[in-house]
Amino acid sequence: MEFTDLNLFRGLGEDPAYHPPVLKDRPRDWPLDRWAEAPRDLGFSDFARYQWRGLRMLKDPETQAVYHDLLWELRPRTIVELGVYGGGSLVWFRDLTRLMGIDCQVIGIDRDLSRCRIPASEKSNISLHEGDCAAVETFEHLRSAAHPLLFIDDAHTNTFNIMKWAVDHLLEHGDYFVIEDMIPFWHRYSPRLLEEYLGAFRDVLTMDMVYANASQQLDRGVFRRSAKKD
Ligand code: SAM
Ligand code: MG
Structure with a gap:
């Protein structure tokens, strides 16, 4: 394996195309009878959702x-x-x-x-x-x-x-x-x-x-x- 220098910017997630964030560890539709238990963090890297008109x-x-x-x-x-x-x-x-x-x-x-x-x-x-x-x-x-x-x-x-x-x-x-x-x-x-x-x-x-x-x-x-x- 060759290790490359991470100090050089290669792109967050190494993918320049925008993909809407996917929640892996929780449903997007959270049941309201468990409202109080809902996690308060985003569930994905916040930078993953920054976009402008799909870019x-x-x-x-x-x-x-x-x-x-x-x-x-x-x-x-x-x-x-x-x-x-x-x-x-x-x-x-x-x-x-x-x-x-x-x-x-x-x-x-x-x-x-x-x-x-x-x-x-x-x-x-x-x-x-x-x-x-x-x-x-x-x-x-x-x-x-x-x-x-x-x-x-x-x-x-x-x-x-x-x-x-x-x-x-x-x-x-x-x-x-x-x-x-x-x-x-x-x-x-x-x-x-x-x-x-x-x-x-x-x-x-x-x-x-x-x-x-x-x-x-x-x-x-x-x-x-x-x-x-x-
Ligand atoms: N400005 C963009 C934005 O706000 O969405 C993000 C730019 S990204 C943080 C940094 C960019 O700098 C990369 O696309 C990389 O190719 C470029 N870059 C890094 N070193 C460079 C160099 N020596 N000359 C020109 N571009 C360079
Ligand atoms: Mg910047």
């Missing part, structure tokens, strides 16, 4: 609520998300901005788009780019993107070099750079380096305290460009 989406409800408020306030003309997986979050961003009457292009970048499940009929205002976050050349085509811009790192490779590239070449005053999921782990295992890396951006970015403390997945990872672009 898996790896953002939990609290995180969705934060993005909802951020989109309404920022009214982004471009959203860039590193890490596509099934593509559910891209469709969700597109649909939400459309509902809000925002003319927004949603750009997804991933080194493996084979798992993307967005149907051809659902691709308007969404563009997909195959590229590796390890190489900053991957981002050159973004330079012409419209602002305000929301940039989300949900791939977690080369994050701080990408952040530096974005600050030097992309982000304008008021634009956002979001690091999802990783900050609590990095802070736990490499607190000194994390503080040093974030501190290096003190003259250009600030942490937005309205959104940086409102969901676990966005914990202390929501940054806004405070300085003018050179």
